Amino acid sequence: MNGRKTRIIATREYSAAVRSKSFLITLVLLPVMMGGGLIAQKVGQKIGDTSTYHVGVMDCSPGKSFYGTVADAVRRHNDRDIFDSSGRQVRGKFVLETVEPVDWRDPAALDRVRLSLSDRVRGGQLLAFVEIGPAVLSPSKSGGDAATIRYSTNRPTYSDFFSLLQRALPSAVIQKRIANAGVEYQKLQPLLTPPPVVECGLAESSNGKIKYQSQTGQIVNVAVPIVMIMLMFIVTLMGTSPIAGNVVEEKQLRIAEVLLGSVTPFELMIGKLLGGVAVSLTLAAIFFGGAYYLAYSFGMSGYVSGQSIGWFFFFTVVGTFMYGSLFAAAGAACSNIKEVQSFIMPVMLFIALPMFVLGPVLQNPSGAVGMTLSFFPMSAPMVMMLRMTIPPGVPAWQPIVAAASALAATVAFVWAAGRIFRVGILMQGKGANYAAVLRWILRG
Secondary structure, three states, rough: OHHHHHHHHHHHHHHHHOOOOHHHEEEEEEEEHHHHHHHHHHOOOOOOOOOEEEEEEEEOOOOOHHHHHHHHHHHHHHHHOOOOOOOOOOOOOEEEEEEOOOOOHHHHHHHHHHHHHHHHHOOOOOOEEEEOOOOOOOOOOOOHHHHHEEEEEEEOOOOOHHHHHHHHHHHHHHHHHHHOOOOOHHHHHHOOOOOOOOOOEEEEEEOOOOEOOOHHHHHHHHHHHHHHHHHHHHHHHHHHHHHHHHHHHHHHOOEEEEEEEEOHHHHHHHHHHHHHHHHHHHOOOHHHHHHHHHHHHHOOOHHHOHHHHHHHHHHHHHHHHHHHHHHHHHHOOOOOOOHHHHHHHHHHHHHHHHHOOOOHHHOOOOOHHHHHHHHOOOHHHHHHHHHOOOOOOOOOOHHHHHHHHHHHHHHHHHHHHHHHHHOOOOOOOOOHHHHHHHHHHHHO
């Protein structure tokens, strides 16, 4: 293989990619979108939902004991909680509507009231309606629905009023139950206050003093793996996915035929792969450098070890070579972009596989899912990188084995892709199917 010619092709591919408008737009747009999400959240908090919502309350408890509790909570909310520090309203205001209680021993009458209130919620006249069951003060006697506080709405994502109920009603019900039992609530209240359960890190020694990791540190320990895996996914995909389209375009414009007059098909493919790797590393260096600078500015750079950074760039290179070879083979085997899109769908699913298992791996990094996918070559780069950055990390042998399996698979994929590329790059007209591609690999 002629190294100089391969470098020329790689340089051409890299130069064309980094000078394209899509690359420059992505380079600017991705950080803007990530930062814009935080800005939008802050702006949303400032603007807020200042609507006035009506809520129906049907208090069927003895003596309508808790309508006043809800009314007092709503009054405090409207007078205090809906304003920001400058006195500007940023949250919704609530207005209560009294719903006359019905006899719960008459299920038909209860169903009619519930249906009528539900129709009003669907029609927009009410945000929700609340039912306080008649046995809420004596749940041991009847229990079930009659001892329940029900909140019904068609806006489950709007939680302000539901949160208000959760803060106000349970404690009021308990206080009333204790009072009915003839016990003074004020004496029992300190005993009923549950102790806080606080999550913190392990003890550390600093200047002879013991300290615990802060809650911020615990959050960062979860955020770092997510950021690393998302960054690897983005840069790998951006470095590899254009390869298939570029190969098809060169086939259609007969550019490949001209290039093959000076280089071999394998040299052409390797040059494209090296160009894709260079694009991925450029993006990784820019985005990772920016993220690390922010972490350093906030004193959080210590949560990312030098070893993790080294493995990140290593697995990025391996993943780009692995997936890029498959994209190159798909481009050579197809005759147009439409065929490429269906041909590379299995490859895209393998690239996205770590995203599908992100939750289970975060929850149990050493579980069966994480361990299996760490050593499965197609998912090893991303999943192993994810597990390595989740405290307490992994044994030293695991990244080495994962790297070896990924490298072996990459060599095999590049070899197979080279055989496909050699035959398919000059094919015109109808693209090949999977059976034909397999024959090209086996027969050369």
